[in-house]
Amino acid sequence: MQVWKDYQEKNKDRFLNEMMDLLRIPSVSAKSEHKADMLKCAEAVKKSLLDAGCSKAEVMATDGHPAVYGEKIIDPSKPTVLVYGHYDVQPVEPLDLWKNPPFEPTIIDGKVFARGSADDKGQFYMHVKALEILSKTDSMTTNIKFLIEGEEEVGSPNLGKFVAGNKDLLKADVILISDSSIRSLSWQR
Ligand SMILES: [Zn+2]
Incomplete structure (x- = not known):
């Protein structure tokens, strides 16, 4: 829809x-x-969700990272989409294999190079936007929920318990997995 494209075009630098x-x-x-960085990142994700239009967002404790x-x-009688992603990233060692510092994002040929840019911060951020x-x-024609966890890169050891303990909160009709390949075609236009 043109109105979406217009909004995206007007805000793409900020995005x-x-x-x-x-x-x-x-x-x-x-x-x-990096425990404090994990919390800082979780808080930043929460803020991004609120800024994007979520009426409620929370950093929720688990037995590990939040x-x-x-x-x-928008309407409890409408279907609900649950977006899953993760804000944690893999360790960056060995550092000498990086052409650019892993936490100083660098744009080369229209692509963002940084730890997590393609797994999974880039992907879930696309869905936040x-x-x-x-x-x-x-x-909006459906309800939208987000679950952005902080332990995917260590095997999600506490996700099962977290989901089991929050069944009503996470109830959805469809789950959309952000943690997958990126199709870059639309950004070239
Ligand atoms: Zn991932």
Whole structure:
């Protein structure tokens, strides 16, 4: 729809800058020295969900790193989409194999290079921005929930318990997995 494209075009520099800020947070779940960064990143994800139009977003404790939940319910009788993603990233060692510092996002040939840019901050952020576009242009037709966890890169050891303990909160008709390949065609136009 043209109104979506117009919104995207008008805001694309901000979208990119916001994603770059997220990529600068070294949210390495496997390393205990990054515990504070994990919390900082979870808070940043929560803020991004609220800014995008979620009426509620929370950093929720688990037995490990926190998970972030957000929702925009337009009508409880309409279907609900649950977007899954993760804000944690893999360790970056060995550092000498990086051409650019992993937490200083660099754009080369229209692509963003940084730890997490393609797994999974880039992908889930795309869906956060999709929510923003739908929400700010009054074009939502379903309810949307987000579960952005912080332990995917260490095997999601606490996700099962978290989901089992929050069944009603996470109830949805469709789950959309953000943690997958990126199709870049639309950005070339
Ligand atoms: Zn992933």
